[in-house]
Amino acid sequence: MATISLKVNGTPCTVELEHDRVRLSEILRGQLGLTGAKIGCGVGKCGSCTVLVNGEPVTSCTLLARKADAAEVLTIEGLADGAVLHPIQEAFLDAGAVQCGFCTPGLIIRTYSLLRNNPGADDAQIVEMLRHHLCRCTGYLAILEAVKLSRERMAQG
Amino acid sequence: MTLRYVGKGVRRVDGADKVTGQAMFVSDITVPRMLHARVVRAGVPHARIISLDTTEAEGMPGVRKVVTGQGCGILFGTCLWDQPPIAVDRVRHAGEPVAVVLAMTEHQADQAARKVKVEYDPLPFQLDPVEAARPGAPLIHERNGSYRRVEYIVRSEAGTNIFHHYKLRKGDAAAGFAAADVILEEHFEFPLSSHCSLEPHGAICRFTQGGDIDMWASNQAPFVVRDVLADMFKIPVTRIRVRVPYLGGGFGGKSDVSIEPLVAYAASQVPGWAVKLVLTRKEAITSSLIGRGMMGRMKIGARKDGAFVALEAEMYFADGAYGDTSWPVVTVAGHNCTGPYEFPSCKVDSYGVYTNSPPVGAFRGYGHPEGQFMLGRMIDLLARKLGIPQGDLMRRNFLCEGRRNGLGQEIKRSHGDLFACLDKVEAAMAGTPLPPEDDRYLYGRGMAAMAKSPKMAANAASTAYLQISNDGSVFVNLAGIEMGQGCQTAFTQIAAEALKVPIERIRMYREVDTQFTPWEWQTVASMQTYRGGRAILQACEKAVELLRLNASLVFDCPVDEVEYDGDACFRKGMPANRLPVASLARGYMFGNGLTVGQPVQATGTYRVNGITEPDPETGMGNAAGSWTFGVQAADVRIEKATGRIDVLHFASCFDPGRVLNPVTIRGQVAGGVVQGLGAALMEKLEFGPDGVIRNANFGPYRIPTIDDMPGKLTIEFVETPNPEGPWSAKPIGEHPIVAVAPTILNAIGNATGTEFTRMPVRAADVLDALRRKEGV
Numbered sequence: 001m002a003t004i005s006l007k008v009n010g011t012p013c014t015v016e017l018e019h020d021r022v023r024l025s026e027i028l029r030g031q032l033g034l035t036g037a038k039i040g041c042g043v044g045k046c047g048s049c050t051v052l053v054n055g056e057p058v059t060s061c062t063l064l065a066r067k068a069d070a071a072e073v074l075t076i077e078g079l080a081d082g083a084v085l086h087p088i089q090e091a092f093l094d095a096g097a098v099q100c101g102f103c104t105p106g107l108i109i110r111t112y113s114l115l116r117n118n119p120g121a122d123d124a125q126i127v128e129m130l131r132h133h134l135c136r137c138t139g140y141l142a143i144l145e146a147v148k149l150s151r152e153r154m155a156q157g
Numbered sequence: 158m159t160l161r162y163v164g165k166g167v168r169r170v171d172g173a174d175k176v177t178g179q180a181m182f183v184s185d186i187t188v189p190r191m192l193h194a195r196v197v198r199a200g201v202p203h204a205r206i207i208s209l210d211t212t213e214a215e216g217m218p219g220v221r222k223v224v225t226g227q228g229c230g231i232l233f234g235t236c237l238w239d240q241p242p243i244a245v246d247r248v249r250h251a252g253e254p255v256a257v258v259l260a261m262t263e264h265q266a267d268q269a270a271r272k273v274k275v276e277y278d279p280l281p282f283q284l285d286p287v288e289a290a291r292p293g294a295p296l297i298h299e300r301n302g303s304y305r306r307v308e309y310i311v312r313s314e315a316g317t318n319i320f321h322h323y324k325l326r327k328g329d330a331a332a333g334f335a336a337a338d339v340i341l342e343e344h345f346e347f348p349l350s351s352h353c354s355l356e357p358h359g360a361i362c363r364f365t366q367g368g369d370i371d372m373w374a375s376n377q378a379p380f381v382v383r384d385v386l387a388d389m390f391k392i393p394v395t396r397i398r399v400r401v402p403y404l405g406g407g408f409g410g411k412s413d414v415s416i417e418p419l420v421a422y423a424a425s426q427v428p429g430w431a432v433k434l435v436l437t438r439k440e441a442i443t444s445s446l447i448g449r450g451m452m453g454r455m456k457i458g459a460r461k462d463g464a465f466v467a468l469e470a471e472m473y474f475a476d477g478a479y480g481d482t483s484w485p486v487v488t489v490a491g492h493n494c495t496g497p498y499e500f501p502s503c504k505v506d507s508y509g510v511y512t513n514s515p516p517v518g519a520f521r522g523y524g525h526p527e528g529q530f531m532l533g534r535m536i537d538l539l540a541r542k543l544g545i546p547q548g549d550l551m552r553r554n555f556l557c558e559g560r561r562n563g564l565g566q567e568i569k570r571s572h573g574d575l576f577a578c579l580d581k582v583e584a585a586m587a588g589t590p591l592p593p594e595d596d597r598y599l600y601g602r603g604m605a606a607m608a609k610s611p612k613m614a615a616n617a618a619s620t621a622y623l624q625i626s627n628d629g630s631v632f633v634n635l636a637g638i639e640m641g642q643g644c645q646t647a648f649t650q651i652a653a654e655a656l657k658v659p660i661e662r663i664r665m666y667r668e669v670d671t672q673f674t675p676w677e678w679q680t681v682a683s684m685q686t687y688r689g690g691r692a693i694l695q696a697c698e699k700a701v702e703l704l705r706l707n708a709s710l711v712f713d714c715p716v717d718e719v720e721y722d723g724d725a726c727f728r729k730g731m732p733a734n735r736l737p738v739a740s741l742a743r744g745y746m747f748g749n750g751l752t753v754g755q756p757v758q759a760t761g762t763y764r765v766n767g768i769t770e771p772d773p774e775t776g777m778g779n780a781a782g783s784w785t786f787g788v789q790a791a792d793v794r795i796e797k798a799t800g801r802i803d804v805l806h807f808a809s810c811f812d813p814g815r816v817l818n819p820v821t822i823r824g825q826v827a828g829g830v831v832q833g834l835g836a837a838l839m840e841k842l843e844f845g846p847d848g849v850i851r852n853a854n855f856g857p858y859r860i861p862t863i864d865d866m867p868g869k870l871t872i873e874f875v876e877t878p879n880p881e882g883p884w885s886a887k888p889i890g891e892h893p894i895v896a897v898a899p900t901i902l903n904a905i906g907n908a909t910g911t912e913f914t915r916m917p918v919r920a921a922d923v924l925d926a927l928r929r930k931e932g933v
């Protein structure tokens with residue numbers, strides 16, 4: 001059985017691949033117990049499984065695990081600093097952007113990636129980013145507000 | 158009295174779990190000795206099973222067992238027992254389970270499932286409910302009419318595919334139409350669609366070797382699941398434990414039962430092992446519950462002055478292969494297709510028809526969007542035919558004090574104020590004038606009103622358990638399923654307000670567990686804040702009584718001399734001598750250990766009393782326990798060159814009695830409106846010529862994205878005091894979706910001059926219509 005080594009939320013780990021089509025999401029959720037990334041579709045269309053791989057947002061349900069060998073991965077579990085929530089997490093709560101919460105981890109991770117790379121992202125860039133995500137509960141209104149609020153708060157540091 | 162928490166946008170109590178990825182959903186749970194299930198699906202819409210060969214699959218690595226329906230004599234249901242947990246010798250829809258492979262890993266189950274060989278003898282399949290309902294149509298269930306059922310409410314017609322016929326006969330409709338100055342009649346179609354809660358259905362089940370059933374399910378109705386399993390396997394309900402962690406959206410698609418009987422049946426074949434099944438998105442679409450699927454006709458008669466005199470409607474529901482989850486939708490679609498208006502006479506026939514699709518179940522709005530889609534469109538058309546402004550026609554006929562709905566129930570002022578809702582929506586629209594047609598775009602405005610009443614079992618109730626701890630903090634346990642709607646937050650607000658304690662002291666039990674949580678009917682019909690909230694209020698009152706009783710023993714005075722202020726009990730007129738709640742929570746202990754009084758714990762229950770099933774002949778009766786009214790309006794912009802439809806402004810105003818939490822209620826309205834736009838403009842399950850669903854995943858099955866959000870959302874409320882809900886709060890979760898489709902189609906009609914009566918209306922449909930108009 002092939003193995004891969006990767007760094008997840010700062011911790012190095014080595015995992016065995018049951019077969020060569022194993023997806024990164026299966027490794028994270030199944031072997032590493034990081035169930036924060038959710039599987040809403042399994043085909044790259046809903047964004048619930050989004051994590052950062054080497055700083056880039058990817059749908060972990062479509063990424064073959066072997067392609068993530070030697071990668072650095074950030075999942076929703078790695079965002080808060082211990083019990084101190086990240087400003088984006090706070091903003092999602094304050095804006096009422098969380099309902100069932102199934103889409104939330106993926107959205108927060110992608111928001112983090114956008115605002116870290118581009119703290120001054122304009123509204124159009126925010127909408128462009130949100131296009132990658134489905135949410136069946138909120139109608140996107142509060143999510144949009146949450147991302148804008150995150151932008152403000154992160155700008156204020 | 159000023160309110161501290163009711164009416165405030167307090168943060169969600171489940172929020173931190175959800176933003177950190179720690180909220181547990183069924184798919185996140187692993188238990189010891191767990192097998193993974195992969196289901197082999199029929200792949201053909203209607204056929205007899207000639208042979209089923211599992212030998213090769215059984216020999217595959219890691220496979221523990223391949224379960225089939227051979228020898229399974231179980232039919233499950235709650236009111237109509239017509240469905241086997243797994244196909245026995247016949248499949249009635251393409252997503253039906255035929256075999257379940259149980260293996261050590263998902264991959265092994267997957268590999269082995271490919272080796273199961275099934276041969277079918279195809280039977281004719283039917284998807285059109287009107288065709289399927291005709292006399293002589295091939296039967297999907299030969300036993301229709303003789304299945305076990307609750308005969309008073311499920312009216313099956315033997316020898317046909319009609320497993321339920323609801324009829325409403327109010328007054329003399331024929332005479333009503335004879336007296337009408339204007340009569341309008343139209344045909345409508347509301348397609349089948351998928352709920353698409355982002356979390357696909359999942360369940361884990363173990364039959365212990367001691368004979369108990371232990372289950373985790375993504376389900377809105379754990380007590381219904383428990384009762385159904387008890388009936389299936391003939392064991393007492395007390396030996397069944399169903400747990401529901403967080404639910405990733407429901408919208409009705411996880412109410413009643415869906416995959417749980419299958420998972421339990423598979424688990425029953427491997428006692429001691431747990432069996433886990435999590436559906437793929439494709440399976441969630443093809444093999445759980447789907448929604449809607451109505452073909453109908455509506456006819457309205459009115460006098461010149463706009464007074465409605467008669468309504469006639471016929472609805473045929475393509476309810477799929479099994480009927481237990483859809484018959485009540487058929488009933489309520491019938492009795493509430495009169496919407497928020499009074500019709501002196503009505504003749505309504507609503508049919509639940511077996512077809513070869515996945516079974517239909519509850520879907521946000523529960524029959525109301527289907528019937529009121531027709532009604533909302535009809536009223537727009539009728540207003541123009543009569544030459545009366547639509548708002549005036551609506552006002553002329555709105556339900557209000559003293560008027561009677563279709564069921565014959567008298568409406569009171571406290572039931573809600575449609576006039577105020579309409580005023581607010583008209584004012585909101587007046588604030589954003591509709592632009593005139595320009596080179597590139599057409600513009601249109603539409604409006605519709607709605608009414609919804611919960612459909613529930615007549616004995617539906619909520620039960621709360623409450624305990625005050627020795628530090629004064631309070632546990633509340635109630636089986637309201639948190640599926641995003643925010644009921645746990647609402648419960649927390651209600652308990653804090655009623656007990657007059659800081660909200661941080663209230664803690665809802667997180668997971669619903671039928672072993673520890675008091676009985677609750679189910680989390681449907683937008684009833685948790687309303688019904689569960691009343692149960693909590695009662696428990697709070699009892700708990701305060703107990704605190705006062707304990708204090709009276711300490712003060713050695715009559716109970717009615719003891720007062721409670723949230724922090725402590727004290728004797729009337731002697732506020733300085735205070736006994737803190739914490740000191741009374743387990744009875745009061747004196748310095749020497751002597752303890753008086755009792756631990757403070759209480760239960761509360763609430764049922765909407767006096768509900769009856771509709772009369773079998775007239776369809777009337779006290780079947781609705783409460784109403785929530787609302788009005789919606791929209792401006793759309795149509796691009797002439799492409800037919801592209803943009804919603805510029807969507808305004809809603811509802812009367813939920815009281816806004817308990819302005820943040821969560823806004824989320825419900827925005828979410829409901831956008832879901833409704835999906836139905837109106839994009840969503841439809843498409844069946845290929847082979848009878849198999851073609852668009853069974855996101856992408857091909859398109860649901861709204863951020864690009865489909867209206868440019869502006871107006872969300873307003875009217876709060877009419879009433880004696881019903883906690884601080885007047887009434888159902889509101891489903892309501893925002895009910896009138897969206899007619900509102901949007903009315904607006905498209907206004908913009909294009911083409912009156913669409915089928916959904917969805919996509920750009921291509923609009924473009925076609927525009928081209929046809931040009932051609933004339």
Ligand code: FES
Binds near residue numbers: 040042050
């Ligand atoms: S689960 Fe990966 S994109 Fe939907």
Ligand code: FES
Binds near residue numbers: 104135138405
């Ligand atoms: S909050 Fe439920 S899918 Fe977004």
